[in-house]
Amino acid sequence: MTQAKIAGYFKDEIADESEEDLHDLYVKDNKVESKMTFNRKYSLSLMCADFIEPLLMDNFTNIVVFLGLDEHKYVRASKQVMDLMKQEFKVLDSKKIYALYSPLIRGFNGFPKMSKSFTESSLSIQNTPFEIEHKIMNKKEDEMPLQLNVNYQLMKGLMDISEEKAKQVHSDYKNQNVGWIVDKEELLKRVIEIRDMWYE
Numbered sequence: 001m002t003q004a005k006i007a008g009y010f011k012d013e014i015a016d017e018s019e020e021d022l023h024d025l026y027v028k029d030n031k032v033e034s035k036m037t038f039n040r041k042y043s044l045s046l047m048c049a050d051f052i053e054p055l056l057m058d059n060f061t062n063i064v065v066f067l068g069l070d071e072h073k074y075v076r077a078s079k080q081v082m083d084l085m086k087q088e089f090k091v092l093d094s095k096k097i098y099a100l101y102s103p104l105i106r107g108f109n110g111f112p113k114m115s116k117s118f119t120e121s122s123l124s125i126q127n128t129p130f131e132i133e134h135k136i137m138n139k140k141e142d143e144m145p146l147q148l149n150v151n152y153q154l155m156k157g158l159m160d161i162s163e164e165k166a167k168q169v170h171s172d173y174k175n176q177n178v179g180w181i182v183d184k185e186e187l188l189k190r191v192i193e194i195r196d197m198w199y200e
Contacts, residue, residue: 002049002056009084010048014077015041044077051078052085055095062096069101070113105157106150108135114150123191125198132195136188142180146173155187158194 054060107121114122172179
């Protein structure tokens with residue numbers, strides 16, 4: 001119903017200016033069409049409807065959406081649509097859409113981010129422990145600067161790393177010694193623990 005309400009305000013220009021930052025990557029692998037087709041506009045308008053729907057109700061004055069940093073244009077599109085709707089839907093006056101953006105975690109196998117669209121780039125609870133081990137322990141991931149290393153980013157996000165531990169990991173990585181293998185094994189153990197908790 002909300003999508004029907006926003007349809008008259010969802011202009012082509014808004015859609016055309018709402019490509020996510022990694023659009024070319026998805027096009028290259030045939031995950032999405034390169035042009036802003038009807039299918040893509042429909043999908044984007046549904047997302048806008050998701051954001052605007054609570055604000056059409058009297059009991060919500062503001063909403064916060066949580067997205068990856070590369071998807072910031074979706075929020076801008078929703079704000080533009082909502083601004084156009086305000087003359088007809090007075091309930092939207094003074095209401096706001098806010099966003100919190102998560103940083104991109106690099107993907108495995110050279111991908112710029114983890115994405116469910118590219119299974120080889122990311123971890124999933126559906127991965128077997130063997131598949132998780134293959135991704136984390138892969139030597140190929142150790143060929144880039146530490147701050148861009150997917151395993152290091154996961155360590156910082158999933159493990160309680162003290163400043164002292166971070167320095168040790170940095171040294172292990174720089175020297176590519178056995179300590180770095182141990183660091184990755186600790187990460188592997190943590191990821192499998194999280195996976196198993198989900199199934200329990």
